[in-house]
Amino acid sequence: MTNLAKKFVEEAAPEYWYSYAQELAETANAIYEQSKRQWIAYIDRRGDSTTSTTSRPLVSRPVLLLYGLSFENLIKGILISEHPELLEGGKLHKKLLGHDLVALARRMETIPVNGEDETLLALLSDVVPYHGRYPVPRRADDLKPERYITEEVYTSCTLLFQRLEMHLYRLNIDGMPAPEGVHFPCLRLLHLDDEADFVTEEHRRTTADYIKGTEVDKYTK
Numbered sequence: 001m002t003n004l005a006k007k008f009v010e011e012a013a014p015e016y017w018y019s020y021a022q023e024l025a026e027t028a029n030a031i032y033e034q035s036k037r038q039w040i041a042y043i044d045r046r047g048d049s050t051t052s053t054t055s056r057p058l059v060s061r062p063v064l065l066l067y068g069l070s071f072e073n074l075i076k077g078i079l080i081s082e083h084p085e086l087l088e089g090g091k092l093h094k095k096l097l098g099h100d101l102v103a104l105a106r107r108m109e110t111i112p113v114n115g116e117d118e119t120l121l122a123l124l125s126d127v128v129p130y131h132g133r134y135p136v137p138r139r140a141d142d143l144k145p146e147r148y149i150t151e152e153v154y155t156s157c158t159l160l161f162q163r164l165e166m167h168l169y170r171l172n173i174d175g176m177p178a179p180e181g182v183h184f185p186c187l188r189l190l191h192l193d194d195e196a197d198f199v200t201e202e203h204r205r206t207t208a209d210y211i212k213g214t215e216v217d218k219y220t221k
Contacts, residue, residue, distance in 0.1 A: 005090025006180040012087050013184045014172050017077030018165070021070045025161050028066035032154055035059035060149040065132030067157045068101065068124035074164045075104045081171040082109050084178040101125045111167045120156045123147050165189070170198050 038058040045051050076096050080086055086093035095107055101121035105113045113121070130137045131146050147153075172187035173196075188207050193199050 002180070006182060008090040009084075009087045009178050009180045009182045012080065012092070013178070013182075014077040014081045014168060015185065015187050017073045017080065018168055018187070018189075021073035021077065021161075022165075024066045024070035024073065025157075028063045028070065029158070031059060031066070032063045032149065035063075036151070036154075056148045057150075061127070061132050063149050063154070064124060064127040064147075067161075068099075068128040068132060070161065071101055071121065071124060071164070072099060072104065072128070074161065074168065075101065075108065078108050078111065078164065078168050078171065079104070081168060081176070081184075084176060084184065088179045090180065099125060099128045101128075110171065111164070116156070117160055120153065120160060123153070124157075166192055166196065169196060173198060173203060 035058060039055050040058045041053055041055040043051055043053050079096060086096055096104075098104065101124055102118050105117065105121055126144060126147070130142070130144070137143060169187060169189045169192055172184065175186040176184050178184050186206075188203070189196075190207070193204070
């Protein structure tokens with residue numbers, strides 16, 4: 001069990017939660033950019049010969065679902081960065097379980113979330129187990145009106161992702177000890193370096209030592 005527990009902790013390092021979060025967010029971005037001008041319209045013809053029309057984005061659910069899953073991974077990566085002991089025994093602590101993004105975000109101790117953040121996370125929390133995958137929830141009592149992607153919601157997703165991404169980078173740039181004798185590695189997100197006030201010249205030099213050829217010049221100028 002000890003070897004399995006160690007392997008579990010190694011594979012639950014914050015960098016892996018971030019990797020999943022980034023891929024999910026980038027896929028959501030690509031889908032949104034490709035489909036944001038596509039809409040579908042519905043015409044309701046009533047018995048009294050009157051009609052009404054409604055419309056929605058043709059592609060909405062996958063974007064919201066992917067961002068919901070992305071934030072779940074990103075927030076859990078931050079929680080583990082704050083308290084690596086949440087992985088003790090080779091299992092996820094109960095504080096890391098569930099899809100309620102508001103509850104998960106409120107457990108973060110080193111970065112605050114405001115009311116607007118929680119409104120967005122509440123929307124995405126409904127999408128992950130429900131609207132993002134199925135037309136109805138498990139029970140009739142849980143039925144809710146569906147919310148669709150808008151430019152405002154999309155922008156809020158990208159801005160919150162950037163803020164949490166930078167914070168996870170800050171927490172992990174020098175690595176940290178973890179349970180089962182594991183040491184989480186130093187995380188380097190070079191695309192954030194120009195905006196990261198915690199990246200030192202020593203970080204840059206150390207990174208450059210591992211980069212060959214023209215890449216060395218790129219990051220040491």
